[in-house]
Amino acid sequence: MSKLRQDVELVEGEIESPAEGDFAPYVIFTRLTDNGPHIYAGWVDAVDDAMALQFAREHYGQDQECVNIWAIPQPALSGTETAFPTSDVEGAVRPFEVFAQSKAGGQHINVGSVEAATSADALLRARQQFGDSGAHSIWVAPRDRIVATKKGDVIWRYTSQDYRMARGYSASVREKWQKIRAEKDLTEYERDDIEEMF
Amino acid sequence: MSGSSNLGMHVDHGIEEDPEKLAEFQATIDARTLIEPDDWMPAAYRTGMLRMAEHHANSEIIGALPEGEWITRAPSLRRKLALTAKVQDEIGHGQMLYRVSQDLGKSRDQMLRDLITGRTKYHNVFNYPAPTWGDIAMIQWLIDGAAIMNQKTLADGAYGPYVRTMKRINMEEAFHFKSGEDMVLTLMTGTSSQRAMGQEAFDRWWYPSIMFHGPPDKPNTLQSPAMRWRMKTETNDSLRRRFVNRFAPAALDLGLKIHVVTKDADGMVTSRKPDEKLRLNPDSGDWEFTEPDWEEFFRVIRGNGPCNKKRLALRRLSYVQGRWVRNAIVHGSTALPNGGGR
Ligand SMILES: [Fe+2]
Ligand SMILES: [Fe+2]
Numbered sequence: 001m002s003k004l005r006q007d008v009e010l011v012e013g014e015i016e017s018p019a020e021g022d023f024a025p026y027v028i029f030t031r032l033t034d035n036g037p038h039i040y041a042g043w044v045d046a047v048d049d050a051m052a053l054q055f056a057r058e059h060y061g062q063d064q065e066c067v068n069i070w071a072i073p074q075p076a077l078s079g080t081e082t083a084f085p086t087s088d089v090e091g092a093v094r095p096f097e098v099f100a101q102s103k104a105g106g107q108h109i110n111v112g113s114v115e116a117a118t119s120a121d122a123l124l125r126a127r128q129q130f131g132d133s134g135a136h137s138i139w140v141a142p143r144d145r146i147v148a149t150k151k152g153d154v155i156w157r158y159t160s161q162d163y164r165m166a167r168g169y170s171a172s173v174r175e176k177w178q179k180i181r182a183e184k185d186l187t188e189y190e191r192d193d194i195e196e197m198f
Numbered sequence: 199m200s201g202s203s204n205l206g207m208h209v210d211h212g213i214e215e216d217p218e219k220l221a222e223f224q225a226t227i228d229a230r231t232l233i234e235p236d237d238w239m240p241a242a243y244r245t246g247m248l249r250m251a252e253h254h255a256n257s258e259i260i261g262a263l264p265e266g267e268w269i270t271r272a273p274s275l276r277r278k279l280a281l282t283a284k285v286q287d288e289i290g291h292g293q294m295l296y297r298v299s300q301d302l303g304k305s306r307d308q309m310l311r312d313l314i315t316g317r318t319k320y321h322n323v324f325n326y327p328a329p330t331w332g333d334i335a336m337i338q339w340l341i342d343g344a345a346i347m348n349q350k351t352l353a354d355g356a357y358g359p360y361v362r363t364m365k366r367i368n369m370e371e372a373f374h375f376k377s378g379e380d381m382v383l384t385l386m387t388g389t390s391s392q393r394a395m396g397q398e399a400f401d402r403w404w405y406p407s408i409m410f411h412g413p414p415d416k417p418n419t420l421q422s423p424a425m426r427w428r429m430k431t432e433t434n435d436s437l438r439r440r441f442v443n444r445f446a447p448a449a450l451d452l453g454l455k456i457h458v459v460t461k462d463a464d465g466m467v468t469s470r471k472p473d474e475k476l477r478l479n480p481d482s483g484d485w486e487f488t489e490p491d492w493e494e495f496f497r498v499i500r501g502n503g504p505c506n507k508k509r510l511a512l513r514r515l516s517y518v519q520g521r522w523v524r525n526a527i528v529h530g531s532t533a534l535p536n537g538g539g540r
Contacts, residue, residue, distance in 0.1 A: 006267075008508070008511040008512050008514075008515050009511060010507045010508075010510055010511035010514070011511070011514060012315075012316075013315065014315060015311055015314065015315065015514075015517070015518075017521065019305075019307055019308070019311075020307045020521075020524060020528075021305070021307060021528075022300065022305050022306045022307055023306075023528075025297065025300070040362075041366075042294055042297070042362075042363070042366060043294070043297040044293070045293070045297065045306065047527050047528055051527070059290055059293065062286075063287065063290070063366075063369065063370055064369070104231050104232040104233075104234060104358060105231075105232030105234075105358045105361055105362065107362070137234070163276055163279045163280045163283065163377075164279070164280065164283035164284075164287075164373055165373055166372040166373045166375070166376040166377075168373075168376075168377075169373075169376040169377050169379070169380045170376065172380050172383075173376060173379050173380050173383060176380070176383035176384070176387050177383065179387055180383070180386070180387060180451060180452065180453070181451070184451065
């Protein structure tokens with residue numbers, strides 16, 4: 001082990017360098033199966049699209065098997081919530097992906113797409129088309145702002161990832177507990193046995 | 199791992215809130231509808247949630263430090279892979295929780311600086327030493343086990359982004375706990391020196407894990423804003439009772455002895471004797487045990503624990519050493535650091 005990290009002296013007080021500011025937030029959606037929708041997974045903070053996607057692959061692609069990842073810069077996302085004020089996306093008519101959250105606290109799920117020229121318009125159409133089923137909140141993002149892994153990209157690794165899953169330990173844990181319990185039962189039996197004999 | 203239970207929930211009553219909005223807010227929570235970032239919320243709720251999520255994020259990244267030190271010394275390749283993945287998970291938990299905190303109004307850079315300069319705290323349990331591989335096993339079994347219990351109750355809370363994050367985190371905690379249980383079982387079914395290592399590590403970690411859920415409840419705990427607003431959904435004492443009921447009999451089954459210990463300033467055990475109060479109360483169904491030394495708990499929280507300085511020093515070193523990397527990423531400037539600065 002590095003001695004450098006072992007015996008570090010604590011320097012107290014302020015940090016003598018200017019505030020660095022934060023990276024930009026991206027919302028991450030993962031598609032768990034080939035035919036399933038993209039489902040909200042969480043966020044990463046990154047400086048550009050490439051870093052966001054790479055980070056998302058490592059962060060969200062490794063703890064749950066998935067076949068595709070979308071990263072959307074927060075400013076490209078508009079929602080029925082004020083946390084995502086209508087973004088400034090404007091231009092030619094183009095496809096927007098729609099994400100609906102069925103109840104408060106749930107995950108936003110990709111339910112389809114609409115064609116629109118502005119995000120406000122896209123949100124309106126999305127609400128008409130997908131809001132009937134009582135969506136609690138709807139997000140839209142223009143498809144051309146979504147950064148995605150390509151079909152065939154390896155996200156989940158081919159080697160066994162069992163060591164980073166609870167299931168990778170269940171057989172071994174069960175076997176060891178059985179051994180302990182068997183030994184314990186045996187000692188208790190022997191003790192009873194001795195008590196009976198004397 | 200981690201959790202926020204030893205975080206004092208100071209609620210600022212200086213701000214007068216609109217009583218109508220406040221009642222509506224309480225009704226939303228009572229109806230078990232989750233609060234989303236853009237919903238109206240009392241200022242005290244916003245600061246309380248920020249403080250809680252920030253404290254939790256700090257704990258995740260500081261908690262990974264003692265474990266990270268053991269990656270190079272793991273006893274097998276599989277254990278090394280597992281510990282690397284575990285440490286990566288914990289830093290990931292920190293990332294997600296800093297995101298939740300950022301949306302409540304504080305920049306990540308500010309949070310990292312406040313942690314290093316001691317303005318904010320992290321979970322007390324990470325101020326204890328991990329001198330052997332046995333400690334790594336006990337941390338993953340006891341502390342991650344305690345963290346799952348706590349975080350399951352937090353996943354039942356009221357703040358949407360925090361709840362979603364807890365659910366995601368708990369998926370990974372299951373792996374931490376199971377691999378910890380496997381490591382403890384390996385030690386306790388092993389040679390006599392492996393069992394001795396397990397026992398000594400258990401002696402070091404049993405009391406910190408009992409204290410994990412925070413100081414004893416106060417008489418008015420259930421009426422506190424933290425409980426009424428479902429920032430917490432179970433009291434410290436109740437979580438502690440469930441923890442001991444789950445882990446005391448398991449430890450005994452493993453052949454571990456439960457000791458009351460004294461420790462030196464480095465957190466190493468200087469004396470131990472069997473916990474004479476330890477017994478299953480047949481009437482309540484709960485395990486009884488000798489109360490932790492709460493004075494020690496508060497001494498450690500105030501910064502005088504065995505490893506407080508070491509943990510902060512390492513975090514500060516990482517922040518300073520990593521500056522050129524962040525600079526390179528943000529500005530494309532690859533100027534090497536000159537002396538590291540402070
Ligand atoms: Fe964690
Ligand atoms: Fe953990």
